[in-house]
Amino acid sequence: xxxxxxxxxxxxxxxxxxxxxxWRIYVTLLNSSGITIGLEEIELRGTVGGADLTTGSTPVxxxxxxxxxxxxxxxxxxxxxxxxxxxFSIWFSAGGGPPHWARYDLGTAQxxxxxxxxxxxxxxxxxxxxxxxxxxxxxTFTDVKAFSGVSAWSGWQAFTL
Ligand SMILES: [Ca+2]
Ligand SMILES: [Ca+2]
Numbered sequence: 581x582x583x584x585x586x587x588x589x590x591x592x593x594x595x596x597x598x599x600x601x602x603w604r605i606y607v608t609l610l611n612s613s614g615i616t617i618g619l620e621e622i623e624l625r626g627t628v629g630g631a632d633l634t635t636g637s638t639p640v641x642x643x644x645x646x647x648x649x650x651x652x653x654x655x656x657x658x659x660x661x662x663x664x665x666x667x668f669s670i671w672f673s674a675g676g677g678p679p680h681w682a683r684y685d686l687g688t689a690q691x692x693x694x695x696x697x698x699x700x701x702x703x704x705x706x707x708x709x710x711x712x713x714x715x716x717x718x719x720t721f722t723d724v725k726a727f728s729g730v731s732a733w734s735g736w737q738a739f740t741l
Contacts, residue, residue: 597691600714609709618700703732
């Protein structure tokens with residue numbers, strides 16, 4: 581990640597992934613003027629096309645989630661349970677419009693090269709403008725890469741950082 585210059589100063593090498601313990605998808609605009617975000621699954625991949633660094637037990641904190649009591653809840657953990665195409669395994673936000681965010685705790689600092697997203701059943705739940713961010717402490721985040729004007733999609737779509 582760092583290379584020593586001839587003067588011995590450590591400088592960040594351009595294009596080299598920085599490892600973070602916490603990763604956050606920060607969504608500022610949804611497709612088609614959507615208000616509620618709905619994501620079936622997220623993968624944080626250590627390499628492009630590689631293995632998902634999240635597991636079903638990865639802690640997920642979200643900005644808000646829909647809870648209909650006995651009729652079901654839709655927390656952020658629905659995005660790491662490896663279940664897709666099930667209405668009971670989706671994160672749905674509650675209340676008003678974006679920003680919406682989901683924060684993943686990988687336990688240790690790890691590099692993420694690609695984020696793959698499987699959105700909910702309607703394209704209005706699809707992120708359009710969003711930022712992938714990293715953090716060492718889970719509170720103060722650094723923007724890793726911003727995506728904007730992304731067209732709606734329905735299957736998996738991968739975003740390389
Ligand atoms: Ca997964
Ligand atoms: Ca799921």
